[in-house]
Amino acid sequence: GSTLHEAADESGRYYGTAIAGHKLSDSQYTTIANREFDMITAENEMKLDATEPNQGQFNFSAGDQIVNWALNNGKQVRGHTLAWHSQQPQWMQNMEGSQLRQAMLNHVTQVATHYRGKIHSWDVVNEAFEDGNSGARRNSNLQRTGNDWIEAAFRAARTADPGAKLCYNDYNTDDWSHAKTQAVYNMVADFKNRGVPIDCVGFQAHFNSGNPVPSNYHETLQNFADLGVDVQITELDIEGSGTSQAEQFRGITQACMAVSRCQGITVWGVRDSDSWRSQGTPLLFDGNGNKKAAYNYVLDQLNSG
Numbered sequence: 001g002s003t004l005h006e007a008a009d010e011s012g013r014y015y016g017t018a019i020a021g022h023k024l025s026d027s028q029y030t031t032i033a034n035r036e037f038d039m040i041t042a043e044n045e046m047k048l049d050a051t052e053p054n055q056g057q058f059n060f061s062a063g064d065q066i067v068n069w070a071l072n073n074g075k076q077v078r079g080h081t082l083a084w085h086s087q088q089p090q091w092m093q094n095m096e097g098s099q100l101r102q103a104m105l106n107h108v109t110q111v112a113t114h115y116r117g118k119i120h121s122w123d124v125v126n127e128a129f130e131d132g133n134s135g136a137r138r139n140s141n142l143q144r145t146g147n148d149w150i151e152a153a154f155r156a157a158r159t160a161d162p163g164a165k166l167c168y169n170d171y172n173t174d175d176w177s178h179a180k181t182q183a184v185y186n187m188v189a190d191f192k193n194r195g196v197p198i199d200c201v202g203f204q205a206h207f208n209s210g211n212p213v214p215s216n217y218h219e220t221l222q223n224f225a226d227l228g229v230d231v232q233i234t235e236l237d238i239e240g241s242g243t244s245q246a247e248q249f250r251g252i253t254q255a256c257m258a259v260s261r262c263q264g265i266t267v268w269g270v271r272d273s274d275s276w277r278s279q280g281t282p283l284l285f286d287g288n289g290n291k292k293a294a295y296n297y298v299l300d301q302l303n304s305g
C-alpha cells in the first residue's frame with residue numbers, strides 16, 4: 001500500500017486519525033486525512049459537553065459534521081466518548097448520586113441511539129482509573145454513584161446500538177507491569193466472566209519521555225486480547241523527532257501487527273500543528289503537511305507485515 005490505510009487494510013486493519021471539525025475547511029488537512037486514514041475519531045465534538053450542553057437538550061451538529069464527512073468519504077468512525085469524568089457540561093459537573101447516574105445513563109442512551117448503525121466502536125467509558133500505583137478507580141462524581149457505573153454504561157450502550165463494538169479506553173495502560181494496566185485488565189476479565197457487554201479495549205498511547213513506549217507493549221496487547229476482547233490503539237502520539245521517534249512509531253506498529261486481535265491504530269491528529277500538545281512534534285506529518293521519518297517507518301512496517 002502507498003498510504004497508511006491502504007497498507008493497514010492489507011492485513012485487515014484500519015489506520016485512523018482524530019479530526020477537529022473546525023479544520024474541515026482546511027484543504028491541506030482534509031487532503032491528507034482523506035488520503036491516509038480510514039477510521040475517524042472526533043477530537044472533541046462527540047464528548048459530553050458538546051452533545052448535551054444543557055440537560056436533556058442534545059446538540060449533534062458538530063459531531064454529525066465529522067461523522068458525515070467520514071461516511072461520505074468511505075471511512076468508519078470511532079465514537080469518543082459516552083461517559084467520562086472530564087469535559088462534562090457544567091450541569092453534570094454539579095451533579096452527584098442517583099440523579100447523576102440517571103443523567104449519565106440517559107446521555108449514553110441518547111447519544112448511542114442518535115449514532116446507531118454509524119459507529120464501528122464506541123469508547124463507552126474513558127479514563128476511569130487513577131494514575132500512580134494504587135490500581136484504584138479514579139475518584140470522580142461518576143465513580144461516587146457506585147462502583148457498577150461502568151458496567152451500567154456498557155449495558156445501556158449495548159441496548160442503544162447493538163451493532164457497535166463497545167470499548168473501555170484509557171492512557172498509561174501500555175506497560176504490562178504498571179498497576180493501572182493490571183487494574184484495567186482485572187476489570188475486563190471480571191466483565192467477561194460476568195457477561196458484561198464489552199468488546200474491546202482502547203489504548204490511548206500518548207507517549208513522551210516520562211511515559212516512553214514500553215518494551216513489553218506487545219505482551220500487554222496480547223494479554224488483553226487473550227481475555228477475548230479486541231484491542232485498538234486509539235490516540236497515538238509520541239514526543240520527539242527524527243529517527244528515534246520513527247523507531248518508536250515502528251515499535252508500536254509492529255506490536256499491533258503481531259496481535260491478531262489488534263484491529264487498528266489511530267493517531268491523535270494529522271499534522272504536528274494539529275496536536276493537542278501545545279509544544280512538540282508528536283505526529284506523522286509536519287506542520288506543512290510533509291511526511292516525517294515516522295510516517296515512512298510506519299508505512300514500511302505496515303507493508304512488511
Ligand code: G3I
Pocket residue numbers: 043044086087126171204235276
Ligand atoms: O472550543 C473552545 C474555544 O471556543 C475556546 O476559544 C478555546 C479557548 O481555550 O477552547 C476551546 O476548547 C478547547 C478544545 O480542546 C477545542 O480546541 C478546550 O479548551 C480544550 O480543553 C480541549 O482540549 C481537548 C482535550 O481532550 C480536553 O480534555 C483536546 O483538543 C483533545 O485533543 C483532548 O483529547 C483527549 C482525549 O479526549 C482523551 N484522551 C486524552 C486526549 C489528550 O488530552
